[in-house]
Amino acid sequence: MNCIITTAVKPGSALEEAANTIAGQLPAPFVARGSQSLEQIKVKYQAEVIIAVTRKGLVAHTPGGDFFFHPSMAELRIKNLINGKDDHMVNAMGLQEGMSVLDCTLGLGTDAIVASYVTGVPGQVTGLEAAKIVALITGNGLRNYQTNSIDAALRRISVVNADYQHYLAGLPAGSFDVVYFDPMFRRPIASSSNIKPLRLLADNRELTTAALQQAVRVAGKRVVIKETRHSSIFAGLGIQTIVGGKYSSICYGIIETGRTKCSD
Structure with missing residues (x-):
């Protein structure tokens, strides 16, 4: 996917320097904004995606919208937890303070943020994201985004730009308490149209039996898969334990591994 890095209009030296650094990391060409519109840059350089470095963060302008x-819902979900309400993902993972979670499909990091809040300072949350642009923008956001109350949970998440199949294969058995997959953005949900650009940028491969077998090896306690309620993926992967809200369109498939996390 042809990508260009630029800045907001009148960026200043610090923002332009940051944009050049990001261009080197991706890597992608840096184009000074000057007086050009994004559309002019897109046409001139035949770019499919333009990442603008702005004072508020990184914005990827894609054919599917801005990413x-x-x-997202992480703040509300954490507020609900504080008020004593259940969270279906937290329950499915069996999360407690101090546990470790490997989120194999990080995306925007919403679920990882909730997991980071629950596992706390002694916990560990690592998010894998195969798509470079998604990993770049989510990683930058987790490091810099300012919230009213959950900044610490964001900052504790480690982002790795990696294919989960290869990453899992290189881990020792029992490396994490929970291994988590959220492959559901492969299919649109009417109420989730805001993830359209994410779906365009992300790795949309289906979860395979081979990857699931690696996840079972790596997970000390559970493998958890998030999917739509009537998805065929659970049956296809042989998952029999399925939990979720009675009226929710989302469910979680659970595989108990029956081990404990290996010692550091």
Whole structure:
């Protein structure tokens, strides 16, 4: 996917320097904004995606819309937890303070943020994201986005730009308490149209039996898969334990591994 890095209009030296650094990391060409519109840059350089470095963060302008980091429902879900309400993902994972979670499909990081809040300072949450642009923008957001109350949970998440199949294969058995997959953005949900640009940028491969077998090896306690309620993926992967809200369109498939996390 042809990508260009630029800045907001009148960026200043610090923002332009940051944009040049990001261009080197991706890597992608940096184009000074000057007086050019994004559309002019897109046409001139035949770019499919333009990442603009702005004072508020990174914004990827894609054919499917603008992609930028935001905590989505994470703040509300954490507020509900504080008020004593259940969270179906937290329950499915069996999360407690101090546990470790490997989120194999990080995306915007919403679920990882909730997991980071629950596991706390002694816990560990690592998010894998195969798509470089998604990993870049989500990683930058987790490091810099300012919230009212959950900044610490964002900052504790480690983002790795990696294919989960290869990453899992290189881990020792029992490396994490929970291994988590959220492959559901492969299919649109009417109420989730805001993830359209994410779906365009992300790795949309289906979860395979081979990857699931690696996840079972790596997970000390559970493998958890998030999917739509009537998805065929659970049956296809042989998952029999399925939990979720009675009226929710989302369910979680659980595989108990019956081990404990290996010692550091």
